[in-house]
Amino acid sequence: MASRSAIINVMARAAEKAARGLVRDFGEVEHLQVSRKGPADFVSTADTRAEQTLRAELQKARPDFGFLMEETGESVGKDASHRWIVDPLDGTTNFLHGLPFWAISIALEREGEIVAGVVYEPLRDELFWAEKGAGAWNNHQRLRVSGRRKLDEAVIATGLPFKGKGGHPEHAAQLQAMMAETAGIRRFGSAALDLAYVAAGRFDGYWESHVQRWDVAAGILMVTEAGGFVTEIGGGRNPHGGDSVLAANSHLHLMIAKVLRASTANRKTQAEG
Incomplete structure (x- = not known):
């Protein structure tokens, strides 16, 4: 069983906190107020709220890190070598149509290289995570790519x-x-x-x-x-x-x-x- 590092725990806690609001809103998806952002590209109040939660949680844990976020774009932190790359709701169209295939994605970039990542699927409570040199995991199960050759x-x-x-x-x-x-x-x-x-x-x-x-x-x-x-x-x-x-x-x-x-x-x- 893998022991999650401090940085993975920070990311996981942020994802889990944002997920609580998304799951609640998913249950009321027909009542969401949705604004038109661009051609066939919609953003919900749930998406925006989740991003705000993620920013607050990640900033509280690592106040000097910068951000690259889907909704609010890029902001440089005091520590220019680190930034969070965040999609608060990947699968927005699925979410807005009541389709249960969407997730929260958080990556940590250090000096241009991704060194840690979390993809959380709240409806199945599957936390996929990886850290450079430490392997990839689904909750506590080690992941390996398919062995098929044909x-x-x-x-x-x-x-x-x-x-x-x-x-x-x-x-x-x-x-x-x-x-x-x-x-x-x-x-x-x-x-x-x-x-x-x-x-x-x-x-x-x-x-x-x-x-x-x-x-x-x-x-x-x-x-x-x-x-x-x-x-x-x-x-x-x-x-x-x-x-x-x-x-x-x-x-x-x-x-x-x-x-x-x-x-x-x-x-x-x-x-x-």
Whole structure:
């Protein structure tokens, strides 16, 4: 059984406190006041309140750390080498539609490197956490990525662009190519949980374009600490700061990357023709 460090305990307590309000609001989801933030991108009063709770709890424990938060953006702390990267409600659309697949994601960045992460799924009371060099865990159970080596036996998660977001033709081509090679594709609507589930071996892999740093920062660390491999789809080694994420075990990662890149090349050839 793993012994959680002081910093993981700080993150876990903050997530659990914010979760109490989210669970209450989820039970009353039809009564939430929702404001329009952008094309097909909604923010609820629950989302805002959870972010305020997380900021207050994390700031109380580490007052000098900075923040990068989904709703309120970036703020530099006195300690410029540390910042919290926070998504108070990853899976907002699921939440607002009463779908029970959403989570709180918190990562700690030290001098540009993610060193600790928590993804908390309140409805199942699953606290996924990882710390650099200490492995990845679900509550007290050690996580390992899937051991599958055949793509036609693998279930792969992805994210799909919605109205107002670009990349529909590109992703449609990727999706078509991946469906032909795998045992199944899943789109659950929370990048943080998709990555946590890859770390847990529930999904064999995951890819998505146009992701935000707060969506994936904690989950990427979990996959790597669980023995997985994470890059950008095109092969770049900076998925935290890039525009896409591809995560799987080392065997499937190469196969998935090959299929995705071939689909992109084929689409460009067809478009030019």
